Amino acid sequence: MHFPSKKNDISVALNSFCEDKLSNYSKDRNFDYGQPHNNVSTLSPYINRRIISENEVIRVALKNHKIGKIEKFIQEVFWRTYWRGWLELHPWVYTQVNNVTSQVAIPNKTGIKCFDHWTEELIETGYLHNHARMWYASIWIFTLNKPWVSGANFFKRNLLDWCPASNTLGWRWVAGIQTIGKPYIAKADNIKFFTKNRFHPINQLNEKPMPVRNEPSVREAINFYLPRILNLENQDNVGLVLTKNDLSLDKLFEAKKITFERCIYIEEDKKNSRSEVVNSFEKRIMDETISKTPRVKVFCNYNQLIDWARNYKFNKVIFPYETIGNEILNKRELIEKLKKAQITPIFFMRDWDRHAFPFANKGFFHFKKKIPYLLKLNNLT
Numbered sequence: 533m534h535f536p537s538k539k540n541d542i543s544v545a546l547n548s549f550c551e552d553k554l555s556n557y558s559k560d561r562n563f564d565y566g567q568p569h570n571n572v573s574t575l576s577p578y579i580n581r582r583i584i585s586e587n588e589v590i591r592v593a594l595k596n597h598k599i600g601k602i603e604k605f606i607q608e609v610f611w612r613t614y615w616r617g618w619l620e621l622h623p624w625v626y627t628q629v630n631n632v633t634s635q636v637a638i639p640n641k642t643g644i645k646c647f648d649h650w651t652e653e654l655i656e657t658g659y660l661h662n663h664a665r666m667w668y669a670s671i672w673i674f675t676l677n678k679p680w681v682s683g684a685n686f687f688k689r690n691l692l693d694w695c696p697a698s699n700t701l702g703w704r705w706v707a708g709i710q711t712i713g714k715p716y717i718a719k720a721d722n723i724k725f726f727t728k729n730r731f732h733p734i735n736q737l738n739e740k741p742m743p744v745r746n747e748p749s750v751r752e753a754i755n756f757y758l759p760r761i762l763n764l765e766n767q768d769n770v771g772l773v774l775t776k777n778d779l780s781l782d783k784l785f786e787a788k789k790i791t792f793e794r795c796i797y798i799e800e801d802k803k804n805s806r807s808e809v810v811n812s813f814e815k816r817i818m819d820e821t822i823s824k825t826p827r828v829k830v831f832c833n834y835n836q837l838i839d840w841a842r843n844y845k846f847n848k849v850i851f852p853y854e855t856i857g858n859e860i861l862n863k864r865e866l867i868e869k870l871k872k873a874q875i876t877p878i879f880f881m882r883d884w885d886r887h888a889f890p891f892a893n894k895g896f897f898h899f900k901k902k903i904p905y906l907l908k909l910n911n912l913t
């Protein structure tokens with residue numbers, strides 16, 4: 533399975549999915565037919581880094597289809613937004629996963645054919661179909677009796693699209709501690725049906741498990757304060773720093789005709805926390821972004837960044853907003869250095885998130901009702 537890194541190829545993938553596959557998505561999306569997974573978009577590694585934004589994905593989808601025919605797809609795109617917003621409002625939940633620092637071992641062969649197959653697929657390609665992620669997490673927790681946190685960290689190491697919110701909350705949801713008391717139980721017949729008979733782990737799965745104990749107590753959402761709105765039209769001579777959290781923020785600035793200089797900040801994987809497959813995909817993506825961005829500087833430490841900002845005499849440097857688990861530059865050391873140099877750091881939140889996050893304080897059912905309103909606010913309908 534190949535994940536392209538060239539901008540043109542990614543754009544072709546988005547357009548051809550919307551033109552050829554999207555009309556069957558809602559009835560077909562739950563089947564895991566195996567690679568190359570043509571019945572789903574496989575766009576998540578790009579959406580994650582905002583090489584293509586959620587706004588663009590839905591705009592292209594709506595160019596080809598009536599909204600009523602692709603509601604399911606639109607909802608799926610909003611699932612990730614919802615999880616990200618939910619985690620912003622319940623940040624302690626992520627600390628629980630992130631605090632586990634033990635090495636992530638590759639699971640031994642289990643003799644459960646589908647599970648062993650998905651282990652290999654994930655390690656080799658960096659991708660698993662959504663239904664396979666659900667079955668895999670369920671077998672991990674309820675049949676193999678492994679802690680959900682170690683499973684979440686195994687996914688973190690290997691997924692090209694790893695997202696702290698979707699991954700943590702996806703695992704919690706399967707374990708039955710996100711929607712309390714409603715675990716997701718993988719069943720042999722369901723796997724047989726949705727893999728079109730490729731697998732049938734009959735009598736191999738624990739289909740009547742005991743509930744997982746809920747470690748952190750359920751607490752109310754925090755009061756989340758949206759960052760200050762930056763009036764882009766009034767900004768001049770600012771520095772914009774692209775990171776893997778958002779590799780297309782400069783396009784938004786260009787569209788608003790703002791004068792700015794840009795650089796790309798590449799974070800080193802010091803803890804060796806991601807697999808070779810993930811690191812080499814990310815390198816290809818970064819190389820492509822650098823080669824397609826005129827006059828861009830590339831930095832990998834704070835001092836280079838500050839020297840650049842000083843040389844240009846910026847009084848503001850803008851970074852993509854960093855949600856929980858995605859912190860790269862929102863670190864005290866850098867903020868203090870910038871302030872000392874009389875440069876104001878601004879973490880810029882896109883309207884997409886700004887409009888949606890306040891509604892992520894309850895369940896997805898509640899959030900889903902706001903989707904038509906959110907589409908309107910984002911000028912998509």
Ligand SMILES: Cc1cc2nc3c(=O)[nH]c(=O)nc-3n(C[C@H](O)[C@H](O)[C@H](O)COP(=O)(O)OP(=O)(O)OC[C@H]3O[C@@H](n4cnc5c(N)ncnc54)[C@H](O)[C@@H]3O)c2cc1C
Nearest residue numbers: 572573574575576608609611612662693694695698699702
């Ligand atoms: C245990 C578990 C762990 C997961 N970990 C991640 C993760 O680290 N990163 C991640 O992006 N998604 C994660 N997901 C959600 C989902 O599996 C993937 O987003 C989806 O499989 C990506 O493939 P796709 O682009 O082909 O999806 P499509 O079906 O084509 O969907 C289009 C887009 O909608 C979003 N989306 C779809 N389904 C979901 C979902 N259930 N939750 C959140 N967003 C969704 C993604 O951005 C996706 O690219 C996880 C799900 C589970 C059950």
